[in-house]
């Protein structure tokens with residue numbers, strides 16, 4: 001450790017500390033803008049581009065950026081001198097001089113870190129008003145880039161390149177024209193962007209935001225000719241409460257159902273129901289592939305990869321075109337839900353396809369793009385009409401004067417609303433493969449599991465490998481069943497590269513594009529760099545699973561009924577037609 005004095009307070013801090021982190025441990029908050037560090041997610045943006053965090057260091061002529069200046073023994077720092085305050089204000093006004101002033105209609109209004117600083121610094125006028133840089137807006141199915149608002153903090157660039165390893169965003173041009181953009185300033189849609197939305201999750205201003213479908217939804221609900229049904233993803237129920245002042249991880253399932261009914265949805269269903277259905281298909285596919293492989297079929301690909309995360313799907317389509325036949329062909333729960341709702345349920349209810357609007361509430365921005373993919377359309381109309389983020393839902397509830405906190409609890413409608421605990425954990429890293437393991441284990445051994453808790457599959461490390469003993473299969477495989485888990489696309493790439501190089505042997509792999517899984521999705525309430533929030537959502541989902549009476553997907557009665565009445569058995573011709581898909585390079 002080293003001793004430093006900050007604003008007269010002497011403290012001992014680790015040698016590796018910066019002035020910002022040292023000040024924090026002394027209880028002093030230095031304002032920052034470009035700087036963001038997320039412990040637990042390995043994310044650190046300390047490019048010192050904004051200079052808001054400047055401080056005085058004794059013996060140093062120029063002010064130092066606190067985020068990127070390491071401490072040393074005996075260092076004396078002043079964070080609040082007149083010189084510092086004036087400099088910060090000038091920096092802020094220079095930033096604002098090239099920033100649109102349309103805060104009232106900005107997607108980030110109320111949550112913008114630049115706006116917060118302007119409030120904190122009491123900015124009443126911008127002394128350096130003049131020419132502002134102008135760029136065209138870039139619209140994609142999931143994300144809108146409003147580049148005029150970019151402040152070159154480069155948080156998105158760090159996220160996209162270092163954590164997600166997608167390499168889509170980087171600084172281009174110089175001086176006044178400088179901006180963060182895809183190569184050649186092409187549109188996101190023409191790039192290898194996965195729409196993971198993690199750049200949106202860390203953008204401090206309104207330069208990156210979701211393609212907002214809220215008003216389409218309002219219009220459809222208000223249209224008496226339309227039947228509007230909704231499905232809600234697992235991860236939404238442990239995060240939505242945050243927008244209403246509840247602790248991260250609080251289970252608001254029942255209140256959320258009431259809220260959705262109050263909004264006017266005709267039926268409130270659950271993506272979880274379709275998550276149970278996904279497990280039926282995925283676990284069957286897994287057993288089928290393992291059995292065929294053991295039978296000597298050389299064409300069979302193992303490990304099987306999960307395929308419910310659309311950003312991961314787009315990632316492997318771009319980066320691993322040689323692996324297109326490796327992931328499970330099972331559609332994601334969102335798309336299975338849409339296919340069954342429009343292909344079976346609507347017919348039973350006598351609702352014409354063109355009159356049914358199927359909406360999903362998702363923690364994810366890539367789900368918007370997934371819903372728009374051509375292979376998920378029938379006669380040109382999508383199975384899921386549009387996907388709305390957790391944040392958009394919260395905003396809409398507030399507009400409709402619905403205070404989630406104060407609502408009574410209600411239950412999802414059936415048949416597409418019942419689910420098991422295995423479905424809830426889909427929303428956290430490791431959950432999909434744990435759910436599949438619960439079912440595959442019982443199907444292979446024909447015995448009931450003593451405990452459905454596969455603790456070894458849980459955790460937050462970016463890449464995890466665990467072995468599960470499946471009596472009867474272990475001997476044939478010559479090893480235990482080996483499962484890999486990765487979350488965050490950088491971790492996914494690391495694992496995939498090992499597979500490609502033959503350095504790792506696994507039987508099944510779960511990959512989720514976002515850190516923590518869907519609970520950390522790009523459409524969730526902003527965490528402002530606090531990874532502890534994602535951990536709490538993780539625990540929230542686990543608690544729901546722990547407390548469910550039924551915790552294995554194949555025991556979901558409504559799913560069993562679907563097979564009995566319509567699909568026969570998993571992987572049947574009918575199931576393939578409705579519930580499976582293809583991938584494209």
Ligand code: HC1
Pocket residue numbers: 232233234235236271272274275308309310332333334335362363364367426427428517518519521
């Ligand atoms: Fe997910 Fe999934 S878990 S992908 O993270 O498989 O978005 O929550 O809805 O489809 O069920 C997201 C979450 C979600 C799907 C499910």
Ligand code: SF4
Pocket residue numbers: 143156159160164166167168169192193194195196197198199200
């Ligand atoms: Fe990169 Fe993901 Fe943002 Fe696309 S959505 S630019 S892949 S961080």
